[in-house]
Amino acid sequence: MFQKVLIANRGEIAVRIIRACRELGIETVAVYSEADRQALHVRYADQAYLLGPAPSRDSYLRGEKIIEIAHKSGASAIHPGYGFLAERADFAQACIDEGLAFIGPKPSSIAAMGDKAVARATVSSAGVPVVPGTEGQGSLGDDDLLALAPQVGFPLLIKASAGGGGKGMREVRSMEEMPGLIHSARREAEAAFGDGNVYLEKLVEAARHIEIQVLADQLGDTIYLGERECSLQRRHQKLLEESPSPFIDDDEDLRSRMGQVAVRAAQSVGYLNAGTIEFLVDKDKNFYFLEMNTRLQVEHPVTEMVTGVDIVKEQIRIARGRPMRYTQDHIHLNGWAIECRINAEDPYNDFLPSTGQITHILMPTGPGVRIDTGVYPGFEISPYYDSLISKVIVWGETRAEAILRMRRALEEYKLVGVRTNIPFHQNLMDSFRFFGGQFDTRFIEERFSMEPATNSRAYNPEVAAILATLVAHRQTRLAANIVQRGARDTSNWKWLGRWERLQR
């Protein structure tokens, strides 16, 4: 049992974890970089210690220093949040070696799931389906690839082993196309990464990215908390998540099959605490294991909203060695939840990150709206960390109600000082395809446009023009008053009094 937890993170997730601890009556220790002295997590925690300069490697990635602070402050457990040290098996091990509880999985599970080839092999021997492919079979020659292609099955993808960003990737529909496309993929991979090695992977058409949240306690019980739909991504960055998935919707059979497979995948590595199994789901509802995230996730609130389970509190309970408060029979999805990630990115300029000071901010509230954030008026968005400003999470009885509520919440959201992707989310909420649940992982990049939906209530440039003109006009008149001193017809004192009133 521990009474004090150190949170080895920053931003909204550190605040989220502090809140759970406070509700449980557990004391909290924050750590911070020089750039975060005024951050909310420092101000909310019971204790706070400086880690070092702003860059992550000098601060939030300094595992030894964090363990040292845990000892100094009397914390007996560490919650890593997400990112930074959350999926570092060596850090989890170091905590345990130092007699500290690591609020997360065992180091061996992190390591097993961290290596993609090992993870694939482990879960597939436990009977979990994986996307058929040749990854992890080393560098294969052209003849080997041609021989293996029919086994993988068409259509398939040729992917660069050193790859990323679609470079060296080719879609192949038939055997006849194979030789030519292997050559061009190798050429492109060689040029882009200096490594011409490629592998084959079955192309999952109209793929959706759906993940299952699991929880496992030390008494050997493992449960799943339904799914999250995460297909709306841009450059592999998730932008919006919802639970349940509109694709699974009322298909309870698919949901429980995916849940049971997720539980099996977790058990295959002796998993403990909260984790997420990511699946690719094709249009015929076949699903394949993609990877496991061995940590709390950014999008965990949508699951919390529909299941009523406080995942962070459950994580702490599990780390304390207690049984979970729930068994599988307790878990039912109630209503619909959607999360929009509000990032400091300019959707009209290729999602370029925007830095600067948040001069004004007013976040939505009211029925069914939850905001997780680490910012406040005057907060400086720095280039050192990710661009997440806040998460807007809404709950509705139905998906339609959740969408309409999100639309309302985004209209209420007022933030001045940095560019945000709020207009992107508004366009998404206005999109018929989104409303109809008709989207896959390629939707944002291939079929979505930032052109304003002119039928939207939220699009009103004429009113904006009137507003800008009135403000500009008022300012011009004010300036004219100040310049034309000689033209004043009243006494200087009277004028000064008026001027001061105007400045108020």
Next chain:
Amino acid sequence: MRYITTIGDQEYLVEILDEHHVLIEGRPIEVDFSEISDQPVYSLLLDGNSYEGYVYPTDKTWQVLLHGRLYPALVEDERERRLRAAAGSQVQESGEYYLKAPMPGLVVAIPVVEGQPVKKGDVLIVLESMKMQNELKSPRDGLAARLRVKPGDSVVQHQTILSVI
């Protein structure tokens, strides 16, 4: 007072008659316009319809945040507009374009070399900031010149990186 207010490529002719009356594109509208406390927040009643917006100045334009959307608006009176029309057109295409860092970051790659011809939309530099790699592109055709940084350099916001001539 007559103003021409530009949002995107759309122009709006706004004539302010008095405190409570405005002509927009010749249409009369009854206006009530009120600043809320000491914030740049304005409540606007247009013929009884209520709008709330944040309005704040940047370099040359006003930024209007309305229903979650940001509209950059250029407000000019008739004289300013004539001046700009007279001065504008000649300089733009021939002058040197200075690519400035839109945010602080680390130079990851510079895919162009000194003197290389570039086309509009070509990537001039890859800048890493907020854990993302961002491609900064050329706004027009020209030659890449005066490279002032190299891969691995840190740049501050608004620092000039290179020129397109």
